[in-house]
Amino acid sequence: MKESRKEKSWFYRSFLNNHATVLLINILIVFLIIFLFSKISFVFQPVGQILGITMPPVILALILYYLINPLINVLEKKFHVNRILSISVVFIIIAALIVWGIMSLIPLVQSQITSLIKNWPSYWDSLNKGLQHLFSDPKMHVFRDRLMSADQNISKSFEKSMDSIVPQTFNNIGSALSVVTNVVMILLTAPFILFFMLKDDKKFKESVIKFVPNRARQSTSEMLTEMSQSLSSYITGQLTVAFWVAVMFFVGYLIIGQRYALVLGIVAGILNLIPYIGSTLALLPSLVIAAFIAPSMVLKVIIVFLVEQTIETRVISPIIVGNKMQMHPVTTILVLLVSAGMYGLIGMIAGIPIFAILKIICTRIFRWFKRNSSWYTDEDIIEEESQAPKTPQPEPISDITKDSEKNHK
Secondary structure, X not given: XXXXXXXXXHHHHHHHOOHHHHHHHHHHHHHHHHHHHXXXXXXXXXXXXXXXXXXXXXXHHHHHHXXXXXXXXXXXXXXXXXXXXXXXHHHHHHHHHHHHHHHHHHHHHHHHHHHHHHHHHHHHHHHHHHHHHHHOOHHHHHHHHHHHHHHHHHHHHHHHHHHHHHHHHHHXXXXXXXXXXXHHHHXXXXXXXXXXXXXXXXXXXXXXXXXXXXXXXXXXXHHHHHHHHHHHHHHHHHHXXXXXXHHHHHHHHHHHOOOOHHHHHHHHHHHOOOOOXXXXXXXXXXXXXXXXXOHHHHHHHHHHHHHHHHHHHHHHHHHHOOOOOOOOHHHHHHHHHHHXXXXXXXXXHHHHHHHHHHHHHHHHHHHHHHHHOOOOOHHHHHHHHHHOOOOOOOOOOOHHHHHHHHHHO
């Protein structure tokens, strides 16, 4: 044995038996696989088209699932109500609320939007008069010339766009009809998907675990449970906070006498789904409208915004959301920057939950590598497990899965 060890060359010692070299070779193989897949990407185009068609209603149903499923579980476990019956009752209540909203809220929103569009020319005229009065000072002649030049450029570009708007409108009729058709199909399909998600709540995880080897079923079940709880916390927390933000802005604008309070409150609630900058974006249209009314209204709007931010950050968000995503604020900001730069508004909304899921998967893979690699000692593994957050305990696997395990053995 000693002679054989001596006979081993420097190539074996430096490359074949070197952990860093093996790691680099594995990384190279991964990049080669990615390169080969990029060369045959046309093979996966039908898959992308299928996902583009099926994912929107599934995502909508998934969001509603995390909102409704806790109520269904309470009715089933605590009050022993049949699951299908409770789902049907909840669906009927939601349909009644939607009809009530259409009959009561939509006319109010429509009247405020119509009034805003009708009064917008007068607002614009008052803004132009104020700017002309501001730039009438001889000291502001440089800014006045630049403003006139910008105004002429805007007028010319507007005329050019008006010349081409008619043919573009006729060309875009087909795409507009396609978009409307897709939206209608999503709204009609999502309730059916939601019903079966709620009905077969526990069967989905069991059907996934059946395809996993026996030794990995427990960890896979824990990972799916952790991912589900993370998504549930994020979706329910964000929507609940957005609702209360809309209510606070609406009430605040009513108190100060701001026009279009209902529309501005709804816009604030929707934009609040964008983390960190949503409420600030919601402030801009309100400031524009307030500037047309009076300078004192601008100050009142800012006060309403500061009060809302104080209540949201000190009371509502800590109680409802807390730190369930376990993400550092710097990490959140970086994720928002990257996702917004790559996918725009959709990326800003979906970036954080997708990152949370990827984080769970990567953390699980790293823990597995740490336990099975010779790079780490038992002390490192014990220290890492003691510092790691407690994994939520998954529900026990059903008798069907246990029977399949016995038959496999």
